[in-house]
Amino acid sequence: GKNGDCYDRYLCRMEEMRESVSIMRQCLEKMPSGPVSAVNNKVVPPKRAEMKNSMEALIHHFKLYTEGFHVPEGEVYAAVEAPKGEFGVYLVSDGSNKPYRCKIRAPGYSHLQAMDHLTRGHMLADVSAVLGSLDIVFGEIDR
Numbered sequence: 140g141k142n143g144d145c146y147d148r149y150l151c152r153m154e155e156m157r158e159s160v161s162i163m164r165q166c167l168e169k170m171p172s173g174p175v176s177a178v179n180n181k182v183v184p185p186k187r188a189e190m191k192n193s194m195e196a197l198i199h200h201f202k203l204y205t206e207g208f209h210v211p212e213g214e215v216y217a218a219v220e221a222p223k224g225e226f227g228v229y230l231v232s233d234g235s236n237k238p239y240r241c242k243i244r245a246p247g248y249s250h251l252q253a254m255d256h257l258t259r260g261h262m263l264a265d266v267s268a269v270l271g272s273l274d275i276v277f278g279e280i281d282r
Contacts, residue, residue: 145272152274159222182208207236221246223274245279 141147177183184203185196212234218227224246231240250273257269 145268148272155222209234209236210238218244223247224249245276247275247277247279251275251280 180199184200189196190200210232212232214231216227216229218225226246227244229242230238233239254269258266
């Protein structure tokens with residue numbers, strides 16, 4: 140599309156879905172067989188069958204779910220490319236098992252800020268179509 144209107148956003152979304160299916164197929168072809176959980180026993184609970192036979196596994200399971208994981212002191216921002224844009228998490232830890240501060244940056248808020256620019260000069264009835272084409276989830280904005 141060349142106009143940046145609702146139809147162009149629709150065409151872009153359809154192409155993104157086709158590309159996503161292609162990427163998923165490539166990942167499935169290259170995915171090795173085997174377990175999918177992390178090997179780190181400090182953050183991954185033991186398997187149910189293991190807890191039935193091992194007292195250590197049962198204790199580890201209990202401690203992990205009652206005390207949690209102690210994150211090292213410091214701060215970090217990590218972001219991934221989500222289907223609707225950048226999804227980021229800012230985490231501040233004081234060294235305990237609960238975060239001192241956790242801020243989640245969802246992509247919908249920055250999309251909503253573009254509404255004024257996108258709807259200026261249009262009819263009021265067009266606002267719902269523009270809003271729908273942006274695919275904004277208000278649950279992620281109103282937090």
